[in-house]
Structures are given as C-alpha cells and as structure tokens.
Amino acid sequence: MKKITLGIAALFAAFTMNAQDSCTDAVEVTAGNTYTVDAINGEAATSTCYTNPNTGDPIIAENAEWFVYTTGNENMIVTISSDLETNSGADTRLSIFTGTCDTELTCYAANDDVNYVGENDPANNLTSTTEFFAEAGVTYYIIWDDQWEGTGFDFEVTEELAPESPGVATTPTPADNAVNVEVIETTDSQNNPTTGVEFSWEAPSTGASGYRVYLGNSPDNLNVLGTTQNTQVTITGMEYSTTYYWKIESVNQYEGVSILIPATGSSTWSFTTEGEMSVDDFKNESLTHYVSNGLLNINAEQQLNKVTLYSILGSQVASQEVNNTNATIEISNLQAGVYLAQVQVEGKTKTFKFVKK
Numbered sequence: 001m002k003k004i005t006l007g008i009a010a011l012f013a014a015f016t017m018n019a020q021d022s023c024t025d026a027v028e029v030t031a032g033n034t035y036t037v038d039a040i041n042g043e044a045a046t047s048t049c050y051t052n053p054n055t056g057d058p059i060i061a062e063n064a065e066w067f068v069y070t071t072g073n074e075n076m077i078v079t080i081s082s083d084l085e086t087n088s089g090a091d092t093r094l095s096i097f098t099g100t101c102d103t104e105l106t107c108y109a110a111n112d113d114v115n116y117v118g119e120n121d122p123a124n125n126l127t128s129t130t131e132f133f134a135e136a137g138v139t140y141y142i143i144w145d146d147q148w149e150g151t152g153f154d155f156e157v158t159e160e161l162a163p164e165s166p167g168v169a170t171t172p173t174p175a176d177n178a179v180n181v182e183v184i185e186t187t188d189s190q191n192n193p194t195t196g197v198e199f200s201w202e203a204p205s206t207g208a209s210g211y212r213v214y215l216g217n218s219p220d221n222l223n224v225l226g227t228t229q230n231t232q233v234t235i236t237g238m239e240y241s242t243t244y245y246w247k248i249e250s251v252n253q254y255e256g257v258s259i260l261i262p263a264t265g266s267s268t269w270s271f272t273t274e275g276e277m278s279v280d281d282f283k284n285e286s287l288t289h290y291v292s293n294g295l296l297n298i299n300a301e302q303q304l305n306k307v308t309l310y311s312i313l314g315s316q317v318a319s320q321e322v323n324n325t326n327a328t329i330e331i332s333n334l335q336a337g338v339y340l341a342q343v344q345v346e347g348k349t350k351t352f353k354f355v356k357k
Contacts, residue, residue, distance in 0.1 A: 023101035026066035026141055031078070031159035037065050040146040049095045049110035050147075061093070061145030068141050071134040075162035075261070077254060080142055081129035082155040083114050091148040092155075094128035097141040105141055108132060112147075127153075133162060133259050162254070167204025168263045169211060169231075169248040174199070174271035175315050180342060180351070181271045188236045195239070197273065200232035201248050204263070208250035212262070219245045219268045227251065227260070240276035245269070274351065287343065287350055294332030296354060300325050302345045310340040331356050 021042025029035055044064040051058055069078065082092045093112045097105040111130040117123045126148070134140060144155070174181045174197070186196040201211075210229045214222035222245060225235065238244070247268045251260035286301045298307060304322040307329055311317055317339065320329055331339075334356050342351045 021064075021066065023066060023105065023141060026068035029067045029069050029142065029157050031069075031076075031157050034084070034154050034156045035067065036152065036154050037144055038152045040065050040144060040150040040152075042066060044145055045095070045097075045105075045143060047107075049107040050093070050112065059147065061147040063150060064143050064145040066141060066143055068139060069134070069157065070139045071136050073136055075136050075165070076134045076159045077131060077162050077259065078134045078140070079129065079131045079158045080155060081127070081158075082144075082153050083125065083127040083129045084154055084156065087127050087153045090151070090153045091126040092128045092153060093145050093147045094130055095143040095145070096130060096132055097143060098138065099141075100139075108140065131259060133254070133261055134159070163252060163261055164206070165261050166208035166250040166252050166263045167206040168266050169201040169204060169208075169250050171202035172199070172246075172248070172269050173201070174269075175311070176267075176269040176271070178271040178310075178315055180274045180310055180340065182340070182351075183238055183240055183273050183276075184234075186234060186236060194236045196234045196236040197238045197244075198232070198234050199246070203231050204250050207252075208263070209253045210251050210260070212249040212251055212260070214247040214249065214268075216245050217243070219270070222247055222268065238273060240273055243270060243272045246271075275349070287352070289341070289352065289354060291331070291354055291356065294330065296327075296329040296331050296341065298327045298329070298341070298343060300343070300345060304343060304345055306344040308342045308344075309334075310342065311337070 040063050042063060042065050044061045046060070048058045048060045080094060080096065082090065082094070094110060095107060096109040098108045099105040109130045109132040111128045114125040114127050114129050115123065116126065181197060183195045183197060186194060188194045210227050211231070212227050213225045213233060215225055215235060216222040245268055247266055249266045250263040253259070254261055287298065289296065289298045298304065303325055304327050307320050307322055307327050308316060309318040309329065309331070317334060318329060318331070320327065336356055338353055338355055340351055340353055342349060
C-alpha cells in the first residue's frame with residue numbers, strides 16, 4: 001500500500017530499452033479488447049513519469065510489462081484502464097510513452113490511482129486509468145510497472161474519434177524575421193524588475209479554447225512556457241540583441257478534461273530584439289520630431305546620419321541617408337498606425353515611436 005502520494009513529473013523523462021520484456025518486445029494492443037498481465041517481471045524503464053512531490057526525486061520501479069498501440073489514419077482519444085471489476089483491490093501504475101525503441105522514449109501521459117484518499121482508506125481505488133490524445137499514425141508505448149504490486153491483472157483499451165483540431169494562429173507580433181523588436185521594462189511573477197517582450201497573434205477562424213506558447217533560441221529546441229486563453233502575452237526575462245524563435249499552438253480542450261487537441265501545421269517564427277541603450281546613445285532632449293502633412297520631421301542638435309523606419313511588428317518600411325541636423329521622411333504611403341524610427345548620429349542610436357494617422 002502507498003506510503004506517500006505521487007505526482008507526475010513536470011518535465012517528462014526519457015529512456016532507451018533493449019531487452020526481453022522491454023520496448024522491442026512490446027505486445028501490440030488494439031481498441032475494443034481486454035488484455036491480461038500475468039505478472040510484472042520484465043525489464044523496467046530506467047527513468048520515470050513519476051516523482052516524489054516532497055523531494056522531486058524520481059520514483060523508479062524494478063520491473064515492468066510493455067505494450068504498444070498505434071493510431072490509424074485519424075486522430076483518436078484513447079483510454080487505457082485497469083479500473084475493472086476483475087481487478088478489485090489491485091494496485092497498478094501506468095505510463096504512456098512516445099518515440100522509438102532505438103532512440104529515446106518520452107513520457108506522454110501517466111496515472112497511478114483512479115482515486116487515492118489516504119493510506120488504507122476504504123474509498124481508495126488504486127487501479128489506473130489514463131485518457132490521451134493519439135495523433136494519427138503515431139505509436140504509443142503502454143508500460144505497467146511493479147512500484148506497488150507485481151501480481152497480474154487485466155486492462156482494457158478503448159478509443160473514440162478525436163474532435164476536430166482548431167485552426168492555426170496567424171499574424172504574429174513580433175512578425176516573422178522582425179528586427180529591432182522593442183524590449184520593455186516590466187516585472188516578473190515575483191514583482192522583480194526585469195525585461196520583456198510583448199507578443200500577440202490572431203485567433204483561428206475555427207476557434208481554439210487556448211494556446212500553447214513555445215519559445216527558444218533554436219527552431220529545433222523550443223520550450224513550452226505554458227498555456228493561455230488570451231491572444232496576447234508578455235514574456236519576461238528577454239535579452240537585448242538576441243534572436244528568438246517562437247510558436248503558438250492552438251488547442252481545444254476535450255470534453256472539459258485535461259486533454260488538449262492541438263492544431264496541425266503551426267508555424268515557428270523568429271525575431272531579434274533591439275540593442276541595449278548605452279552611455280553612447282544620445283539623450284532624448286537632443287532630438288525632437290513631429291508628423292505633419294504626410295511627413296515625419298526630425299530635428300537634432302548633432303548631424304543625423306541615417307533614419308530607418310519600422311512597423312510596430314518590427315518590419316523595416318523605409319530607410320533614408322540624411323547627413324544633416326534635420327530630416328524629412330515621406331510617410332504618406334504608410335498605412336495608419338504606430339511605427340518606430342531609429343535614428344543614427346555619429347555611431348549612436350535613438351529609437352522613438354510615432355503615429356501615422
């Protein structure tokens with residue numbers, strides 16, 4: 001019987017197996033059938049989906065039994081369950097992994113107890129059930145381990161057609177390949193001063209219940225920052241003069257449970273933040289500007305070298321060499337909105353916002 005309450009690891013572990021009663025010998029299962037585990041005596045995974053909630057240490061079983069399920073041509077909602085009448089009083093633990101046996105398997109879903117109230121509580125149901133989104137054509141490994149018991153039991157596999165995936169998010173801000181993206185002064189979740197970037201996107205026409213936000217320094221290594229129901233978010237801890245990659249994945253929640261149906265074909269975008277202001281950057285009071293009759297007028301105490309205009313999304317829309325203490329930039333061809341002007345003076349820079357009406 002359990003001495004502690006278990007929690008699923010926040011970051012799923014990965015492992016590779018090469019033995020009898022292991023990944024390579026996993027028994028194929030299909031929906032609509034019940035399967036029998038005679039005993040749990042195969043080789044266990046070297047890592048786990050489970051951690052001790054008090055210490056964060058992984059909880060790894062000694063033995064395991066392996067099964068494998070592969071989705072057909074359509075996305076499915078799959079349920080794996082040992083919560084059967086024949087298993088009354090059984091104590092099971094279940095993990096679902098994705099990947100291939102010759103690379104790494106990554107924890108995808110898990111369940112220890114259907115209902116754990118407390119040690120020896122008569123209301124306990126120590127069998128296991130997990131429900132997960134199974135993408136068409138993807139293989140999922142089902143692992144039962146002996147963390148609590150090594151005796152046999154039955155389990156069943158059921159499936160139903162998954163709801164339609166939402167459309168993809170579009171019109172990202174910052175725009176794809178944007179440069180000189182503004183870094184703002186803000187505070188983090190502990191109210192400490194930090195820097196951040198404001199993000200937004202357009203919701204798909206086939207509505208989503210939420211959005212997974214991904215960010216990283218490589219398009220091949222994006223981290224999930226969380227899920228939001230909003231179409232805009234400020235991400236803190238952003239650095240100056242840095243290229244970032246990001247993705248917004250639309251999701252729909254399945255029947256109010258924790259399964260999220262992701263969109264397919266979500267794009268990965270990139271942008272580069274502005275450079276940090278230094279002692280060499282000239283002060284605001286040395287530069288003035290105003291907009292009149294479709295012209296942006298800039299006046300400075302020093303000679304201006306170059307003026308570059310960007311949309312608020314970070315895309316360059318105009319550039320002009322100046323070599324004078326004042327500049328007049330034609331903006332009548334620009335759409336109404338907020339723009340950024342970057343002014344260069346003797347190797348120094350100043351960026352300001354202006355409005356084109």
